[in-house]
Amino acid sequence: MAIENTSRERLLASAKILIHSRGYADVGVQELCSHAGIKKGSFYHFFPSKQALTLAALDEMMGEIKQRVFVPAFSKEVPPLERIRRFFRLSHVMQCDGKLETGCVLGCSFGNLALELGTREEEIRTVIEGLFAMVIANFRDTLEEAIATGDLPPGIDTDATAQALLAFLEGILMIAKNRNDPDVLLGQEEMALRLCRV
Amino acid sequence: MAIENTSRERLLASAKILIHSRGYADVGVQELCSHAGIKKGSFYHFFPSKQALTLAALDEMMGEIKQRVFVPAFSKEVPPLERIRRFFRLSHVMQCDGKLETGCVLGCSFGNLALELGTREEEIRTVIEGLFAMVIANFRDTLEEAIATGDLPPGIDTDATAQALLAFLEGILMIAKNRNDPDVLLGQEEMALRLCRV
DNA sequence: AAGTTACTTGACCGGTCGGTAAAATGTCAA
DNA sequence: TTGACATTTTACCGACCGGTCAAGTAACTT
Numbered sequence: 001m002a003i004e005n006t007s008r009e010r011l012l013a014s015a016k017i018l019i020h021s022r023g024y025a026d027v028g029v030q031e032l033c034s035h036a037g038i039k040k041g042s043f044y045h046f047f048p049s050k051q052a053l054t055l056a057a058l059d060e061m062m063g064e065i066k067q068r069v070f071v072p073a074f075s076k077e078v079p080p081l082e083r084i085r086r087f088f089r090l091s092h093v094m095q096c097d098g099k100l101e102t103g104c105v106l107g108c109s110f111g112n113l114a115l116e117l118g119t120r121e122e123e124i125r126t127v128i129e130g131l132f133a134m135v136i137a138n139f140r141d142t143l144e145e146a147i148a149t150g151d152l153p154p155g156i157d158t159d160a161t162a163q164a165l166l167a168f169l170e171g172i173l174m175i176a177k178n179r180n181d182p183d184v185l186l187g188q189e190e191m192a193l194r195l196c197r198v
Numbered sequence: 199m200a201i202e203n204t205s206r207e208r209l210l211a212s213a214k215i216l217i218h219s220r221g222y223a224d225v226g227v228q229e230l231c232s233h234a235g236i237k238k239g240s241f242y243h244f245f246p247s248k249q250a251l252t253l254a255a256l257d258e259m260m261g262e263i264k265q266r267v268f269v270p271a272f273s274k275e276v277p278p279l280e281r282i283r284r285f286f287r288l289s290h291v292m293q294c295d296g297k298l299e300t301g302c303v304l305g306c307s308f309g310n311l312a313l314e315l316g317t318r319e320e321e322i323r324t325v326i327e328g329l330f331a332m333v334i335a336n337f338r339d340t341l342e343e344a345i346a347t348g349d350l351p352p353g354i355d356t357d358a359t360a361q362a363l364l365a366f367l368e369g370i371l372m373i374a375k376n377r378n379d380p381d382v383l384l385g386q387e388e389m390a391l392r393l394c395r396v
Numbered sequence: 397a398a399g400t401t402a403c404t405t406g407a408c409c410g411g412t413c414g415g416t417a418a419a420a421t422g423t424c425a426a
Numbered sequence: 427t428t429g430a431c432a433t434t435t436t437a438c439c440g441a442c443c444g445g446t447c448a449a450g451t452a453a454c455t456t
Binding site: 226227228238239241242247248 | 412413414415416417
C-alpha cells in the first residue's frame with residue numbers, strides 16, 4: 001500500500017478495491033485495516049462504522065467513474081449516439097483494467113452492492129438508487145439530443161429506453177463478472193444501440 | 199413452517215426463500231435451522247456444509263423456474279417472438295409473487311449469488327455459469343426458430359442476441375430489486391424485442 | 397516550554413460464524 | 427426382544443465479527 005498518503009486515504013483506497021472485488025460481507029474491518037497498513041483501533045477515528053466507510057468509498061468511486069467514463073463519453077463535442085457507443089467501450093476498458101489489477105473482473109460496484117445489500121442496508125440501497133437515477137438521466141438526455149439532431153426518430157420513450165440501457169449494461173457486467181471475462185463487453189455498444197431503435 | 203414435510207425438505211425450502219431474499223452471507227446456519235424448525239446439530243446430518251445446501255437449493259430453484267416460466271413461455275405451440283414476450287411477462291408475475299410473499303422484490307437468485315459469491319465460491323460460480331448458458335441456449339433456439347418462420351430477418355447473431363436478452367433481464371431484475379418495485383418489469387417484453395431487431 | 401489537538405496503538409467486549417462430537421431418541425426389521 | 431440404523435438434541439469448538447476504550451505519541455499553536 002502506498003504509505004505516502006494519509007491513513008484515511010489509504011483506508012478509502014483499500015475499501016474501494018477490496019469491497020469492489022469481494023463484496024461487503026466478505027471483507028472485514030480487520031482486513032481493510034491490514035490492507036491499508038493501519039491498526040484496527042485507528043479505523044474508528046476516521047469512520048464511525050464499516051457502513052460509513054463504504055458510503056464514502058461509493059462516493060469516491062462515482063467520482064472516478066464520472067471522470068473516466070462519463071466525462072469523455074458524454075462529451076458535447078461527440079454526436080449523441082456515438083456517446084453511447086463510447087460509454088460501453090470505456091466500460092470495457094475499465095473492466096480490463098480491473099482484471100489486470102486484481103486478476104478478476106470486478107463488475108459494477110453499485111450493481112454488486114445493490115444485490116448484496118439491497119434488503120439489509122437501507123441507506124446504501126438508497127444511495128445506489130440515486131446513482132442509478134443519475135446514470136439513467138445521462139442516457140435520457142443523450143437520447144433526447146439524438147432525437148433533436150434527427151439521429152433517432154421521435155416517439156421513443158426516452159426514460160424507459162435510458163433505463164433499459166442501464167439494465168443492459170448491468171446485466172452484461174454481471175455476465176462478464178460471472179465468467180471472469182472482460183471481453184464479454186466487446187462490441188456490446190452495437191447491441192445497446194438496438195435498444196434505442198423502435 | 200410446514201411441519202408435515204421432512205426436515206431436509208424444510209431446510210431446502212428455508213434456504214430457497216431466505217438466501218434468495220437476503221443473500222448468502224447474511225443468512226447463517228443457525229437461522230436456516232430455526233426457520234426450518236430444527237436444531238443446528240441436525241443440519242449436518244442432511245448437508246455437509248452451508249455451501250452444499252445452497253447448491254441443492256439452487257438446483258431446486260432452477261427446477262421450479264423451468265416449471266413456472268420456461269415450460270409455459272417456450273411452448274412450441276406459441277410463435278417464437280411471443281415466447282420471449284411471455285418469458286418477460288411471467289418473470290414479472292414471479293417477482294410480484296415474491297414481493298407478496300416476502301415483502302421485498304427478490305430478483306434473480308442466480309444473479310444475486312453470481313455477484314455476491316462470484317469471486318469467492320468457485321463451485322457456486324460455475325453452477326451459475328451453467329445455468330446462464332442454459333437460459334441463453336433457450337433464447338438462442340427461439341431466435342433461430344423466429345428466423346426460420348420469417349418473424350425475424352436472417353443475419354442476426356443469435357448467440358450474441360440471446361446473451362443480450364439474458365443481460366437485459368438480469369439488469370431489469372436488479373433495478374426492480376433495488377427499487378423494491380416489481381412493476382419495473384411491466385412492459386419490458388417490448389424493450390426486449392428491440393434487442394432482436396437489427 | 398506548555399498546552400491542545402490529531403492520530404495511533406493494543407487490549408478488550410459480547411456476539412455470531414460454520415462446523416464437530418457424543419449421547420439420546422425414534423424407527424423398523426429380524 | 428434385540429440389534430441396526432436414522433434422526434434429533436445438547437453442548438461445545440476456535441475463529442472471527444463490528445465496535446469500544448483508555449492510554450500513548452506525534453505535530454502544531456501559542
